[in-house]
Amino acid sequence: MPRLSVIALAFGAFTLVASVVGIARHLPYQFGGTGDPDSVAADAFLHGTGISAPLVFVAVIIVLAWVAGRRGWIGIAAAAVVALLGTVGILAGFMEPALRTLDPLVTPIAVLGIGLAALLVVSAVRVVLTATGNRRSTV
Numbered sequence: 001m002p003r004l005s006v007i008a009l010a011f012g013a014f015t016l017v018a019s020v021v022g023i024a025r026h027l028p029y030q031f032g033g034t035g036d037p038d039s040v041a042a043d044a045f046l047h048g049t050g051i052s053a054p055l056v057f058v059a060v061i062i063v064l065a066w067v068a069g070r071r072g073w074i075g076i077a078a079a080a081v082v083a084l085l086g087t088v089g090i091l092a093g094f095m096e097p098a099l100r101t102l103d104p105l106v107t108p109i110a111v112l113g114i115g116l117a118a119l120l121v122v123s124a125v126r127v128v129l130t131a132t133g134n135r136r137s138t139v
Contacts (some may be wrong), residue, residue: 004079004123008065011116015058018109022049025106029054031092051098051110053089053117061085061120068127076131083124089117 021027027050028035028043035043040050048054061082068079093099093114098106 002065002069002127004065004068004082004120004127005062007116007119007123008062008082011120012058012062014113014116015052015055018052018113019044019049019055021105021109022051025050027051027098027106030096048092050096051106051113053092053113057085057089065120065124068124071131076128079124079127079131083121083128086117086120086124090114090121093117 023041023044026037026040028037028040029047029049032047035047035049043049044052045055048057064078064082064085068075068082070078093110096110098110101107
């Protein structure tokens with residue numbers, strides 16, 4: 001299995017765990033609006049929680065990471081989109097209030113989420129650069 005797919009699956013598994021913690025702690029999303037602490041579970045799918053990405057966002061990343069394993073421009077484009085979405089995840093993570101408090105459970109989860117998003121970006125950019133370099137050498 002390609003490295004980018006493994007990282008995307010790890011990001012997905014992490015997001016599920018972070019979503020459970022966010023729901024249990026009633027941490028509403030803050031990126032793209034402000035969620036209601038009483039509807040965190042309902043918001044987790046489309047908006048995420050205060051410490052996790054939206055589940056639909058993660059599902060798209062996982063599918064695109066799988067497509068990025070294909071040869072040709074479709075794989076390159078998918079990897080580029082994963083890099084872009086990972087960058088959005090990093091920015092959103094830094095904007096969440098969870099990083100402004102020192103909670104022994106929430107803060108490490110928020111930091112780990114940003115780290116995994118950064119790992120996604122690095123891996124996706126590597127796929128793009130490797131694939132475009134291979135294409136240039138054959139032309």
